[in-house]
Amino acid sequence: MSISSRSASAVALARNVQLPSTREAGAQLERVPVRIFEGSDELAEEVARYIGHLMRTRQEAGKQLVLGLPTGSTPIGVYQALIRAHRQEGLDFSHVVTFNLDEYYPITPDQLQSYHRFMAENFFNHVNIPAEQIHIPKGDIPRSEIEAFGYTYERAIEEAGGIDLLLLGIGRSGHIGFNEPGSGITTRTRLITIDEITKKDAASDFFGDEFVPREALTMGVGTILAAREIILMATGEHKAGIIRKAVEEPTNSNITASYLQEHDRVSIYLDEPASGELTRVKTPWLVRDVEWTPLLTKRAVIWLSERVGKAILRLESADFFQNNLHSLVYAHKNVDTLCRSVFEDLRRRIVYQDYLFRHKRVICFSPHPDDDVISMGGMLDKVVANENDVTVAYMTNGSVAVFDADVRRYLRFLDMSLDVFQFDARTRKQFGEKTSRILDFLERKGSGEIDLEEVQRIKAYIRYAEAIAGIEVLGLKSSQARFLDMPFYRTGTVRKAPVGEADVTVVLNLLREIQPHHIFVAGDLSDPHGTHRMCYVAIREALRRYRIERGIADPDQLALTPEAIAQAPPDDHCPLVWLYRGAWQEWEIHKVDVFIPMSKADLDRKIEAVFKHESQKDRAMFPGAYDTREFWERARDRNRATAEALNRLGLPEFYVSEAFVTAYGM
Numbered sequence: 001m002s003i004s005s006r007s008a009s010a011v012a013l014a015r016n017v018q019l020p021s022t023r024e025a026g027a028q029l030e031r032v033p034v035r036i037f038e039g040s041d042e043l044a045e046e047v048a049r050y051i052g053h054l055m056r057t058r059q060e061a062g063k064q065l066v067l068g069l070p071t072g073s074t075p076i077g078v079y080q081a082l083i084r085a086h087r088q089e090g091l092d093f094s095h096v097v098t099f100n101l102d103e104y105y106p107i108t109p110d111q112l113q114s115y116h117r118f119m120a121e122n123f124f125n126h127v128n129i130p131a132e133q134i135h136i137p138k139g140d141i142p143r144s145e146i147e148a149f150g151y152t153y154e155r156a157i158e159e160a161g162g163i164d165l166l167l168l169g170i171g172r173s174g175h176i177g178f179n180e181p182g183s184g185i186t187t188r189t190r191l192i193t194i195d196e197i198t199k200k201d202a203a204s205d206f207f208g209d210e211f212v213p214r215e216a217l218t219m220g221v222g223t224i225l226a227a228r229e230i231i232l233m234a235t236g237e238h239k240a241g242i243i244r245k246a247v248e249e250p251t252n253s254n255i256t257a258s259y260l261q262e263h264d265r266v267s268i269y270l271d272e273p274a275s276g277e278l279t280r281v282k283t284p285w286l287v288r289d290v291e292w293t294p295l296l297t298k299r300a301v302i303w304l305s306e307r308v309g310k311a312i313l314r315l316e317s318a319d320f321f322q323n324n325l326h327s328l329v330y331a332h333k334n335v336d337t338l339c340r341s342v343f344e345d346l347r348r349r350i351v352y353q354d355y356l357f358r359h360k361r362v363i364c365f366s367p368h369p370d371d372d373v374i375s376m377g378g379m380l381d382k383v384v385a386n387e388n389d390v391t392v393a394y395m396t397n398g399s400v401a402v403f404d405a406d407v408r409r410y411l412r413f414l415d416m417s418l419d420v421f422q423f424d425a426r427t428r429k430q431f432g433e434k435t436s437r438i439l440d441f442l443e444r445k446g447s448g449e450i451d452l453e454e455v456q457r458i459k460a461y462i463r464y465a466e467a468i469a470g471i472e473v474l475g476l477k478s479s480q481a482r483f484l485d486m487p488f489y490r491t492g493t494v495r496k497a498p499v500g501e502a503d504v505t506v507v508l509n510l511l512r513e514i515q516p517h518h519i520f521v522a523g524d525l526s527d528p529h530g531t532h533r534m535c536y537v538a539i540r541e542a543l544r545r546y547r548i549e550r551g552i553a554d555p556d557q558l559a560l561t562p563e564a565i566a567q568a569p570p571d572d573h574c575p576l577v578w579l580y581r582g583a584w585q586e587w588e589i590h591k592v593d594v595f596i597p598m599s600k601a602d603l604d605r606k607i608e609a610v611f612k613h614e615s616q617k618d619r620a621m622f623p624g625a626y627d628t629r630e631f632w633e634r635a636r637d638r639n640r641a642t643a644e645a646l647n648r649l650g651l652p653e654f655y656v657s658e659a660f661v662t663a664y665g666m
Helices: 010-015 040-060 076-089 115-122 143-159 196-201 221-225 237-248 256-262 294-308 317-321 326-330 335-348 371-385 404-421 425-444 453-473 501-514 531-549 600-611 631-648
Strands: 034-037 065-069 096-100 102-105 165-168 190-193 215-218 229-234 266-271 361-366 389-394 481-483 518-522 576-580 594-598 656-663
Touching (some): 040 065, 040 076, 040 165, 040 229, 040 266, 076 115, 096 143, 143 215, 237 256, 256 266, 294 335, 294 631, 361 371, 361 501, 371 389, 371 453, 371 518, 371 576, 371 594, 371 600, 371 631, 404 425, 453 481, 453 600, 518 531, 594 631, 600 631, 631 656
Parallel strands (some): 065 165, 165 229, 361 389, 361 518, 389 481, 518 576
Antiparallel strands (some): 102 215, 190 215, 576 656, 594 656
């Protein structure tokens, strides 16, 4: 669903689609055309559809199509859609020529993290592009040949007739390709030093940022801008901030994506989360007339309260008029009534333990073996205290986030404990042989190398034991932990397989067994691992099937009031879904359905549960690019920030608070 577009553009003519003759209201701050799609799947399908259209048009004219291609998680959906079109519709790629944007240096083509391997596994092996028409920068050439290779790569693009359509992603530093902050607008294919933020973002692929190559070969900004048409794609909330800067702020060498403003045939394709910081999305009343729905009204009043530094009930007419909210005032009887209605709406969403449900069946789905206590430890504590029948379902084993040193430590512990268990000589010998094999592997293991199956299992058991210790702090027993070990995760690498039927079946079987009244699900779709998003997809599909089985055809039609949320669902066939956020973000105040206030003692108990995850303590394998705090610190600070935000709005003052969004549908 396109939200805005450039009028009478050459892009529109090329697509043979009717675009609006003027920019849609509210998009005037955007310096390039932006299209917003409901989800990443819709975005990918639209890009693939357009590429297919260009391919057929060029083929009919007897011409080849030259594509510039990126790597990373964002374009995978496009590649999957193109592969489907090739298999199901006979889309012919034989006349397509490709040039990839970049490659790490140094790296061999067969290395797990190589972009040669990425493109082969995710695209080239599944379509009929002749090998001689595929071009990817080489990461294994001698350093003395790099400059010459850059000239050769540029000449190959020129000889192919130039790039017709270039697809781009965007890094959180604002880079395109590996053109890091400071890259010039005229740069061409070259070797570049990778920015610190980019290196940290890549750390998960290499099992630690110390293993990420410090350099990369990349098309330059000048090479990118020479393409006839460009589509930049971005998905997820973690891209929203940099997208706003690239789209709404003037061209800036520190944000190389902003150079795209200089191109006359560029489009930015976003899913809704990635568009969240654009002015027309975040504060639309600043740029256009809006329809004042209850949700938008609440959002605007909260924004105004925070902007002027006044509690909601202390806002005056002048505050609204001085901040472009005239129409909101005129849409209500008076300012006092307006503010009181928003205040009361928020107050009713604060739910104390005494008003939470009791004696119900509950499933807490935890994507990794620590998300439960990090993200909703306070709620879990209260749900257990209210004598509910709780099952914590750990969806993946989390093994890739365990350091090799932890395996060595536990093997040493087992070796030292053998005499306690009085194992016979044969058992001791078998243990010693197995241990030696594992330790020898760890000693010669290369960066990013896939662990032996035994090592993966040991790392999983370390996470499982920590998870049990964590929920025991909150009053649960080991029997209340379920380790689903979903198939999509068991690749031994950070990159996971697509969610499949087997994954959905695992979740569906648990729903059938427990028949829960309430389920808790990680609702943050910007998880750096991608695992939260994939778990969400599996649960959503399993829940859809479960509801059909139990005769609930349209759960979204069920009434959901603040008073009803904390109690039992009106129909045992239809569990209430509670969406929580992970260590990276919290729900925006206006979106929250339930605030769970917590005391200092509650927070201390939650942190103690988080501390039980020792393999993630002090130094986590994948801490994220921006945040040096430990996970328990992020959870504490996020919960404090929520409580402080409520306090500033004039609501009761709590020590900390967790936040949830609820729904009968997902």
